[in-house]
Amino acid sequence: MTTTLDESVSALRTAVEARLAGTPADDPKMQGYRLPGDGILNASPENYAEWTPPAFASADHSRASGVTAKFGTGAVRSDTFEEFRYDLVSPIGLREVARACAEGAQKYGDWNWEKGMPVHDLLNHAIAHIYGFLSGDRSEPHLGHAAWNLLAAIHSQELWPQLNEGTLRDKDCQPPAPGR
Secondary structure (H helix, E strand, O other): OOOOHHHHHHHHHHHHHHHHOOOOOOOHHHOOEEEOOOEEEOOOHHHOEOOOOOOOOOOOOOOOOOOEEEEOOOOEEEOOOOOOOHHHOOHHHHHHHHHHHHHHHHHHOOOHHHHOOOHHHHHHHHHHHHHHHHOOOOOOOHHHHHHHHHHHHHHHHHHOHHHHOOOOOOOOOOOOOOOO
């Protein structure tokens, strides 16, 4: 029997939701789930925290600080996730960004992009890939390439401000001065 990615994700989501809802370990949903090619996700109680996640403190999804999770193994950990939610990043979207990275590394070499690329060039490529996708072109994974370029633009803006001086519009949407 072939299991599709959607079926696998749905079954895994059901098992995790059941566990978080406090479903007993002897419930069939909790007897483990075989992930295609990835081994077994054991859903037994000793592998999960002995706590109920606290409710979100506000609409901005920040949790109260100082809450501690205690795991069945005896390990404890702060439940504060601060301002980053890596667990909410799409693994499918991330896979496509990684595919774009692999293609770029094969074509230009590992870490080539970290020599520095200005934001305006990265955005130009991202927009071109978005329009390629919108026009119906499926000859390459345009969305993954667009996402890679947007992530690289964020990287460039933060780490290489000197590459971007005089190349981007200012806060009043004025174009950069000529000669740059």
